[in-house]
């Protein structure tokens with residue numbers, strides 16, 4: 101039987117996630133359209149890495165991520181509210197049509213956007229390296245650690261992707277018969293552990309990329325947020 105009323109704590113949870121989602125999307129859009137300076141004191145802004153021109157592809161990779169889909173389908177479009185909501189099966193008007201209609205067909209291409217996500221990962225590590233040697237000699241500053249933390253979180257999020265899980269071993273029926281069977285089985289086991297935390301990684305990596313961008317903007321504004329460590 102479908103549930104008509106929500107308990108107060110469920111309303112709080114829905115509102116919390118809904119507003120978090122909207123605020124993060126708004127900050128992300130603002131970070132891009134306000135055009136950050138590409139490089140500040142040897143730090144390359146993550147929104148410019150490798151170049152702002154290809155940003156739509158990793159942007160679509162994130163937009164079609166299952167972790168965000170769950171939130172915008174449930175909390176933004178109210179459609180579907182959840183798997184336990186049986187009313188969508190009883191009422192044709194409420195049947196789940198995401199992934200088949202208009203804009204939501206894009207979600208089907210998530211597995212292809214994954215390649216763009218994988219391709220840009222090395223650039224974030226290059227940016228970290230560049231920040232260490234930009235002055236001609238080695239120097240480790242707080243900002244380099246911010247860039248490294250962002251690169252690691254983006255890597256953890258990308259490699260824990262459900263599409264990546266399918267790519268490395270999820271599409272294999274018999275590991276002993278498949279090419280590189282044992283290695284793929286081991287990889288699949290490791291990735292499965294990360295995959296369980298994919299939603300948390302999706303949100304944390306969104307926070308770290310926004311934080312890295314804001315950190316560099318604070319530097320550009322002349323705020324004393326950076327210091328030399330080594």
Ligand code: FES
Nearest residue numbers: 165166167261262
């Ligand atoms: Fe989240 Fe692929 S499912 S990045």
